[in-house]
Amino acid sequence: MTWLRAFKEVVRSGLTIEETRLEPLLALRTAAGVAIVIGSVLWLASPSYAAAAALGAYSAGGATFQRTCRPRKVIALAGGAGLALSTFVGYLAAGRLATFLPLLAVWAFVAGMAWAVGSTAGIVAATTVGSMLVTITLPTSAWRALEHAGVIALGGVAQAVLILLFPIRRWGAHRDALADALAAVADYARRLRHDPTAPFDPESLMAARDAAAVTPSQARTRPPVLHGPRGLAERIRPVLAALADPDIGAPAEGPGRDRARELLDAAADVLDTAARSIRRGTPAEVPPESVDALRVDEEHEVLEGSARQAAEQLVELLGEAMEIAATGDDREPAPAPPGPVGAEFLVRPTLFRLVPVVLRAVRRELRRDSPVFRHAVRLAAVAPLGYLLATRLPLGHGYWAPLTSVMVMRPDFHRTFTRAVARLAGTLAGVALATAMVRALGSGTHVCGALAVVAAGLSYTVIRTGYAYSQCFTAAYAVFLLGMAGQAWEQTVPERLVLTLLGGALAMLAYLAFPAWETHRLPGRLADWLAANGRYAAAVFRNYAEPTREHHAAMRRALLASRKAAAAWQESYDRARREPVRPRGLTSREAEEAQEALKGFGRAAMVMENHPPRADRRSVPESKRFAEALEADTARAAADVREHRNPDWKRVKEALHAWDGAAGDRGPVVRRGAELQKRALDDFATAVTRTPLERDVSSAREDQRVRAVVAGEGDESGVAHQGG
Template sequence: MRWLRTFGEVVRSGLTIEETRLEPLLALRTAAGVAIVVGLALWLVSPAYAASAALGAYSAGGATFQRTWRPRKVIALAAGAGLAFSTLVGYLAAGRLVTFLPLLAAWAFAAGMAWSVGSTAGIVAATTVGSMLVTITLPTSVGRALEHAGVIALGGVAQAVLILLFPIRRWGAHRDALADALAAVADYARRLRHDPTAPFDPEPLMTARDAAAVTPSQARTRPSVLHGPRGLAERIRPVVAALADPDIGAPAEGQGRERARELLDAAADVLDAAARSIRRGAPVQVPAESTDVLRVDEEHEVLEGTARQAAERLVELLGEAMEIAGSGGPRGEPPTLPGRAKAQFLVRPTMFRLVPVVARAVRRELRRDSPVFRHALRLAAVATLGYVIASRLPLGHGYWAPIASVMVMRPDFHRTFARAVARLAGTLVGVALATGMVRALGPDAYVFGALAVVSVGLSYTLIRTGYAYSQCFTAAYVVFLLGMGGQGLEQTVPERVWLTLLGGSLAMLAYVVFPAWETPRLTGRLADWLAANGRYAATVLRNYAEPTREHHADMRTALLESREARAAWQEAYDRAKQEPVRPRGLTSREAEEAQEALKGFGRAAMLVESYAPPADSPFAPEAQRFAEALEADTAQAAVDVREHRNPDWRRVGEALHEWEGAAAGDRSQVARRGAELQKQALENLATAVSRTPLERDVGSAREEHRVAAAMTVEGDGSEPVRRGG
């Protein structure tokens, strides 16, 4: 029943509309690149060369739609070169199975390992495997193979030239990433008005940081407005949290709370205005009433103490945000010069300097328990097995089966199965529609070429709407290419459907036989997040105890590591909820409670960070001792959680007791309150994960029965409500 239930969710996910935002201008430009190379090849040479040109232009164009911060023209050129090289190498080994199959296996394994660099590299690498499988059937000699490889590379060049000549919303993705970060903090401020302890997902800030890393050539042309606001969003987030918190900020009730709500609402308006300005490149327009609210009257201000300190800091930061967004860059910022690049921006290696980075990333994933490594093994096995099986069947175009497998396989279970379902559904619909049009129009290579280009444009338009809908027009595009080549559709169209079904089935079966489940890894991910959070909280307290530039830099580094650990946990947790396996180590309820506890722990550290003292403040030894105890206990607790032992906070409790017994005039009242919140969060974590082995086994069984019962009650065709994670 668990597998049937999971497969039902997979089907719904594969057919779900993911994003409603379309980018028709980008789709039109990319489809124009396909039209140019296909039209020229069809006019000057032959349909066979037009098919090669279509493959190169289509795949290179599709690569430019992937989420990447590198220039799109560079991605198009790299994709075209990779497709051309795989075509040539594949043809040289295609004479016999004894030479081609090992090459195909090695190439597919390398394409799978490309996921260690990122999803864009993995997806583009998978298309080169498809290129190797398709185009080795076209040339008849080495010379012709070189010609076809050149034509394929020309498709990538054509896409790059169009991007260079007709730029559409240059730096648009970077603007969106920065605007999303500001909008996320604005939404956070609004939620804090009603829930002073509301959680914050740092993913938009992480994305904005990733987008801020540029190469030296990009730094010379990057708009100045993309330099400063990300740092402001990072600084504003803890300040609004501190202002809203009833323990160390505004009082829980009364005029002070109403004043805090007014400030939070005004802050959200300013941040939203700055986000719109950055996204659209337009002037900042802040409502006048919000500007009036942000004036702190020294005489009539109702906020006092730390709450007033947070309010004044918030007003100061929001003023900087309006100034940067309105003027295009921070005041007095020097221009970005090639010789000073490293001091001006986060460095992203160029394509030529990326080789050692890729080598290190691949080396880290070359281990048996790595999802990327297991994905690469599955990809190699399925590609070769699918090619052998399809070549033995009484069907032509056997390469469609391994291509279907390669294009749907992903390192995780849910996306692999969802894409397999989506590809089959899209292929059935697209083939049916295109076949009807081909039969109605009759044989005409130029008409079919035009229809192929139209299908490409629609596929690009819907590429972010859902894989099934984009694949529908991709399947139609292939049918029109076959019609352009004069091949009989009575045989090729049914073959395509059956071989797509075979390839998708092999991809799903491969994951069942050799899975990489995230469910057993949840305990390790939780331990990593706990240790990273402990280091971050300890560095915050050390910076509070002795404010120095070195401690501030350590705090920033620890914060980034904590976010990465949280993102890894969240990704594993989301995948585990979609897997058809029993909970191991942690039930879903325990995982959710532990997650909430660690979020509270990180939030307490963030509150202390927002009140960091100036550099000339006296040393606070109690904060230093608590930081050492906190780091030691969380490091040991991470080991205990990983090995299924109950964590212990003895040193943290002793250090906090000593701190509470310190002199009443201790200036670190805010830090001490933050330490109390941290200890409370750690106790909540211990409550969530501390169980005997027998209790854990019984809990896993109860969890399985609880989920099954919930799904039975809610199994009326509506979307099930997931309780407890």
Template sequence: MTWLRALWEVVRSGLTIEETRLEPLLALRTAVGVAIVLGPTLWLVSPAYAASAALGAYSAGAATFQRTWRPRKVIALGAGAGLALSTFVGYLAAGRLVTYLPLLAVWAFLAGMAWAVGSTAGIVAATTVGSMLVTVTLPTSAGRALEHAGIIALGGVAQAVLIWLFPIRRWGAHRDALADALAAVADYARRLRHDPTAPFDPEPLMTARDAAAVTPSQARTRPAVLHGPRGLAERIRPVVAALADPDVGAPAEGPGRDRARELLDAAADVLDAAARTIRRGTPAQVPPQTAEILHLDDEHEVLEGPARQAAEQLVELLGEAMEIAGSGGARGKTPTPPGPASAQFLVRPTMFRLLPVVVRAARSELRLDSPVLRHALRLAAVATLGYLIAIRLPLNHGYWAPIASVMVMRPDFHRTYARAVARLAGTLAGVALATAMVRTVGPDAHVFGALAVVSAGLSYTLIRTGYAYSQCFTAAYVVFLLGMGGQAWEQTVPERVVLTLIGGALAMLAYVVFPAWETPRLPGRLADWLAANGRYAAAVLRSYAEPTREHRADLRRALLASRQARAAWQGAYDRARQEPLRPRGLTSREAEEAQKALKGFGRAAMLMESHVPRADGRSFPEAERLAAALEADTAQAADDVREHKTPDWRRVEEALHEWENAAEDRSPVVLRGAELQKRALEDLTTAVSRTPLERDIGSAREEQRVRAAAAAGGDGSGPAHRSG
């Protein structure tokens, strides 16, 4: 993608309204938290203390809207404590540049490394850098600075207390994640009716698994319905795929295919009903005709062989889903079986035990090619440079420039640039709105305080619709706070706009000077996915060779690793398509073909997984050699992909040929699945085995295609990006 096209996509993404469900009750509760600490401190103490209280309450409240599975009150307390600590520590070093700049650089670097844990940690940590930058405006007394830090922490406490007193849809995010997983499998079943080889995106299942990890205290209060249905969705997914597939399931045409479509449609209805039950906590009705369809008549059933086995498994699993749909699932707590907690639940460490996890995650990113490390270095450099620029500007609030930089910077190019554009646009609109209000109501601290609370509530309401729209009211909120402290709007409004522009420009320039492009890393991401898929396929085959509980556990671990590798590839691929770089290693078309091949490879392993024998079932020892061949060839092929060599599948071909010629111990499902995998691997070879000259020509043609599409008004850059 050219720079011009990339910048156009940045502007469009930054100003896009994201379709999401608004949460006005949550926004109202959080805005009340701001009012609770702002009003009394304004009335009883001073506007300066009120501004500090509002800073803590607003930032802690905003942190609770981030995507996290921890209790919101814990996030509010953690954000308030972090803001208070950065404020006080910043003040202790703020007297001299020789002490303040190194502290600011180290703090910003650590905040950037927090992205190793996740986006929520990274975003909340960035707000503490902003708090440290505001420290320079505090009173010149350690005692007074400690008081301000305490007031800021009080804002987080107020938000946590409100969350505790007025819970709104407790476990709602967890219910939504689990319901989305069941609904995704239901949608998959419907698509299989018309396209027996339709792909399945495992992201909803991955999200549901992430949501299922709980701390010991959460495990004691989690509703029982959130404990089991995720595994049900996991088991139904390969069964519906096996039933629909014409090679290992129902025939392509005739009564068998019609019967399979009926069962798939019924499965979708039952899963949707279970999803509604989990989401709403109330029983959902399954149509009576659906139950009739799920009845398998031994005498008149038209499905035979593996298709009949898949149908029987599906009916058994859907029976459990129907029980969930009819139960309502809103009462009771998760039963606590005997044994250690780590064996009962997916354990999430508590906040007090999170430090070793953070250290390990950050240590794994300490390499120069890591996007997280590069982001941390950029953040440290921009925060210190922005501060040096700010103190030399003839403006009262120069710290706004580095704060703007810190808040818009992300580890990738597209989101950094899109947020910079969104912040500038939102600031322009917000200060214009605030200016009109200030000129209308006149200088009144109490009125400004009320307007600040209203602006905070509107910012919270729109926080998930797009950064620009939330930032509009955030900018108004800041102007009202400064007006409450006696700052004239004629002074604050131009400053806010100019400094936001400077901060955004610094953030964008930092990424150009020290980027972390995904495009050159695509071959490595593809290789990781290939190797993980090979281990998953080998684990499936070993479960045929020796159907034991240990091999089942290995299969589950390999499946999760394969999904993580696929998600890492997909994220890198999506980001690479938005970068203004010429393709390196893989052109866009080659990447698409390779991705399609690996999805087909994983789908074939999933089909085989659906018929894995039970622990006491028949074994197929010959599958072990095919498993070893697959694992060895895919591991070697992963190295070949990284080095731009042509993969070779000689061992897989030999093992498959030997098994095909064996007189006994042949599983038709495994053989067919292995043939599909071999075909997918050959397609992968075709996609990545071009010579360097052919690759350069392909890259040039790809650029010409994108430019032609852009000139014609088309996108030419692939699927729409989901900004985060």
């Protein structure tokens, strides 16, 4: 992607309204927490204390809107505590630049490394840096700083108490994750009707697995409906693929294919109904025509062999889904099973037990080529530099510049630049809105306090529709809050605009000075995915050779690792497509072809997983040799991809040849699956195999294609402009 096209994409993304479901009741409850804190502290203390308390309540409330399955009250308490600690520590060092700037750099670095744990931890940690920057406006003594830290923590406590007293859609995130997984499998069934080899994105299943992990206290109160359907979605997906596959399942044409389409359509209806029931917590009725389609007639069933086996499995599994849809969620929570919680549930560590997990994650990212480490270094450099530059300007509130930088910076190029553009646009709109409201209603303490609460509520309402739109009301909230503390809005508005522009520019320049381009990481991500897929496929074939509980457990672990590697590749690939840098060793066309080949490779393994050998059937010993060859070749090919060498499948070919020479016809379905995987590996080798001359030609063609696309977009925009 060219720089011009990248910046066009940045502006477009920064100002795009994201289609999402608004949650006005949650926004109202969180804004009520801000109102209670501001009102009570204004009554009991002073406007400056009220502004500090509002900072804690607003930031802790915003943290509860992050996409996480941890209890919201725990997040509010943790956010308030972190803000209070950073405020107090920052004040102790704020008297001299020689102490404050090093502390700010270290704190910003630690906050940047919090992204090793996840986006929620990284965003909440960034708000603590903002709190430390605001610390410099607090008055006079360590005791007063402790008081301000206490009222900031009170804001988080207030939000947690409101969440406890007025729960809104409890277990809502868990319900949505599970319902999304079932709905994704339903969509997969519909796509298989038209495309028997349609791909499936496992992201929804991964999110459902993450949501299924609970703390010991959550395990005692989780609704029964959230216990089993995730495993149901996991089991149904490979059955659908096996039924639709023209090589192993239903025939490509004829009555068998029509019957498979009928079953797939009925499966989609049942799964959608179950997803609706789980999301709403109420019973739902499956369409009668779908129930009729799932009746298997022993005499007139047209499906045979493995296709019929898949159909019978599908009907049995969908029966469980219909039971879930019919019962809804009208039962009492099931008591926790005896014994350790981990024996029954996926366990999520509590915040205290999360400490060693966090330390291990951070240690893994402490390397120069890590995007998280580079992000932390950029934060550590920009926060003190922005503060130092802003204090040299003839403007007040110099902390706004580094605060802007800290809040817009992300570990990747696109989100950093998008948020910088969105924050500037939102700030412009927000200060204009605040100016108009203050002129119309006045700038008294109580008026500004009320306007701040309204702005906070509107910010929470649109927080998931786009950063620019939430930032509009956040900027207005900041102006109102300063007005409540006695600052003249005529002074704060121009300061806010200039310093926001400075902070956004510093954030973008910092990324360009010390980038972490995902484009350069693509070969490594692709190699990781290939090796993980190879281990998963090998585990499937080992289970055919010796169908034991240990091999089945190994197959499950390999599947989860393969999904994780695929998700990491997809994230890197999506980011790389938006970066203005030339590819190294892997052009975009090669990446697309290799991606499709690996999807086919993983899909073939998934289909084979659905046809395990029954207890009364002989195992397939040839599959063990094939498994060893598959794992060895894919591991070696992964190293070749990293070093930009051409892969080959010598051991896999030899194992297939030996299989053909074996006596008898044991495991024809397994043998056919091995051929499908070999075909996918050949497609992968074709995608990434290039001579040096071919690579040069491919790179030149890639540049020509990009220039043609950019020119075409320019022509289209010109035509649209003339037509308008």
